[in-house]
Structures are given as structure tokens and as C-alpha cells.
Amino acid sequence: MFGLKVSTNVDGESAFLLFDAITAYSKSLTGTTTKHPIATGSNISSHFIADNPVIQITGVISVADLANSTLFRDEDNGLAVNAQDAPNEVQVNDNTSSLINLIPSSISQFLPASNATVTLDQGRQDYKGAVDQLLENLMSGERYDDVSKKFKATLRTNSLYEFNSFGLLSNVTRELVLTNYSVKEDVDSGDCLICDLTFERVKFVKLRTSAIPADVVKGLKGKAAAKQNKGNVDSKPVTRELDEQDPLNNIFRPKAQSPNEFYNK
Numbered sequence: 001m002f003g004l005k006v007s008t009n010v011d012g013e014s015a016f017l018l019f020d021a022i023t024a025y026s027k028s029l030t031g032t033t034t035k036h037p038i039a040t041g042s043n044i045s046s047h048f049i050a051d052n053p054v055i056q057i058t059g060v061i062s063v064a065d066l067a068n069s070t071l072f073r074d075e076d077n078g079l080a081v082n083a084q085d086a087p088n089e090v091q092v093n094d095n096t097s098s099l100i101n102l103i104p105s106s107i108s109q110f111l112p113a114s115n116a117t118v119t120l121d122q123g124r125q126d127y128k129g130a131v132d133q134l135l136e137n138l139m140s141g142e143r144y145d146d147v148s149k150k151f152k153a154t155l156r157t158n159s160l161y162e163f164n165s166f167g168l169l170s171n172v173t174r175e176l177v178l179t180n181y182s183v184k185e186d187v188d189s190g191d192c193l194i195c196d197l198t199f200e201r202v203k204f205v206k207l208r209t210s211a212i213p214a215d216v217v218k219g220l221k222g223k224a225a226a227k228q229n230k231g232n233v234d235s236k237p238v239t240r241e242l243d244e245q246d247p248l249n250n251i252f253r254p255k256a257q258s259p260n261e262f263y264n265k
Contacts, residue, residue, distance in 0.1 A: 002057065003161035005074055006138055008174070010156055013143070017061075017131055018069050018080035023194075024058035053201040055160065055176065061193040063126045071167035081134070082127035091119040128193040135195065138178040158199065177202050 002022045007013035031050040035043040061082065069083045093116065143154040158178060162171040180198035 001072060001163040001167075002059065003072060003074065003080060003163065004059075005159040005161065006134060007156045008159055010143065010154060013137075013156070015134060016074040016078055016080045017082055017134065018072055019059040020062040020064075020069075020192075021060040022057055023060060024056070026056045028054040028056070030054075052203070055173065055199045055201070057160075057197050057199075059195055059197060061128055061131050061195075063128065063191050072163050073169075074161065075169065075172070082131055084125065093117045093119070126191065128191065132183065132193060132195075135178070135181050135197070139181050155202075157202070160199065173201065175202055175204070176200070 001018070003016060003018045005014065005016050007015065029050075031048055033045040034047045034049070035045060037043055070079060070085055072080065072083075074080075138156050138158070141153060141155075142151045144150075145152050155177060157174070158176045160173040160176055161169055162173075164170045176199035178197060179200050180196070182196045184194045184196065
């Protein structure tokens with residue numbers, strides 16, 4: 001049994017959902033090596049770059065009475081948003097008196113027929129729409145900020161739970177980002193929500209500030225950036241007379257004639 005803890009890094013959005021079945025599971029680890037061509041016509045490599053691990057599952061959310069999903073809890077001992085109680089047995093109550101069984105059938109056939117009652121358990125609640133909306137929200141990539149009254153880009157992380165046959169949490173894969181969500185419907189899916197989920201396990205780094213060593217501060221103290229020599233620029237306005245006196249006036253385009261400049265008068 002698999003479960004998914006969504007939006008673990010966003011306050012107020014975290015939720016735990018449980019899959020009734022996982023029909024497909026795959027884990028992919030890939031990477032690339034650097035390539036540097038040399039004169040002999042081959043490549044040499046100096047580094048290996050590992051890509052983020054990718055996990056793909058096909059999950060089923062059903063409305064059928066499959067099991068008691070209240071046995072499965074997350075790390076905080078919380079129930080899944082789509083948890084269902086175990087179905088009760090169908091009860092059949094026969095109102096026929098036991099004395100009728102002692103009467104010969106030749107006589108009992110003329111007695112009123114017995115009235116039996118059948119008690120069924122209440123129907124399983126359909127969480128398909130709620131789960132679909134929850135997973136779609138993971139793909140939005142943004143959330144509304146009440147302080148700034150604007151939508152902000154958000155990277156939502158998730159945790160994939162694996163439960164053993166006793167309903168105990170056996171493995172947790174954290175820091176997963178949903179990169180693909182697709183729903184499949186065909187003639188065999190019925191009222192189930194069958195979806196393909198692709199997760200990428202990401203890594204986060206934290207920025208750290210530190211003080212500059214005293215010897216470095218002392219060495220930089222009193223120093224300033226050297227001034228750049230921009231050359232001698234003539235600030236005298238360009239006129240037609242100056243252009244005509246230029247020896248290269250007939251060879252090159254006059255300096256003052258440009259689409260946005262005119263001679264000063």
C-alpha cells in the first residue's frame with residue numbers, strides 16, 4: 001500500500017492521501033559525463049553529473065469497499081483525507097418464529113409468510129474529485145499570498161509512503177516534486193481515478209553568510225578601484241563648418257549627420 005503526503009513545505013496545504021492500489025512503479029537513476037575533445041579525435045571525461053532521481057507510479061483511487069484504510073497513518077499519526085472505514089457485514093433478520101419449524105409443512109404452508117429484513121452498510125464516499133483537485137494543485141506552481149495579495153511561485157515538495165502488510169510505515173521518500181500528472185479513463189476504469197504520477201527527487205541548498213577575515217579586510221582597507229582612462233573627448237559642438245573642414249568629409253559620413261542628431265545653429 002502506498003500513500004502520498006502532499007505540500008509538506010507549505011503551511012496550511014499539507015494533506016495525506018492513500019492509494020487503494022498501485023499498478024505500476026518505476027525508479028530511474030540517470031546521469032551525464034563531461035566530454036572534452038582532444039587532438040587524437042576522442043573525448044576525455046573529468047566529471048560525472050548525476051541527474052535527479054525520477055519515480056513514476058500509476059495509482060488508483062476507488063469507491064469500492066476494498067479495505068479498512070483507517071489503519072494507515074502518516075508520520076504524524078494522521079488519517080488520509082480519503083480514508084474509509086471497513087464495510088460492515090450484510091445482516092439478514094428473519095422474523096419467523098422458531099415454533100413454525102416444529103409444525104409440519106402440510107400445516108405451515110397455510111400460515112403467513114415470514115418477513116425477512118436485510119440491512120446494508122452505507123455506501124463508500126467518493127473522494128475522486130477531491131483527490132483530483134489536490135493533485136492538480138501540485139502542478140500549479142504558484143500560491144496566493146494573503147500579505148501581498150498576489151500569486152507567488154511555489155515549489156511544493158511531497159513524501160511518498162510505503163506501508164507493509166500490517167499497515168505500518170516501512171519507507172518514506174522525501175523531497176519529491178510532481179512534474180507530471182495525467183488521468184486515464186477507459187471502458188474498464190469505471191468510477192475509479194487512475195492516474196500516472198511522475199516525481200523528481202530534488203536537492204536544496206541553504207545560503208550561509210560569514211564574516212570576512214580580519215587580514216583580508218586590512219589588506220583591502222584604503223584601496224579603491226583604479227580610474228579608467230576614457231581618452232580626450234572634445235566637448236565642442238559639431239557644426240556644418242567643422243564637418244566641411246574635415247579632410248575625410250567626402251569619404252566618410254559626416255560625424256554630425258545621424259538619424260537623431262542635427263547641426264547646432
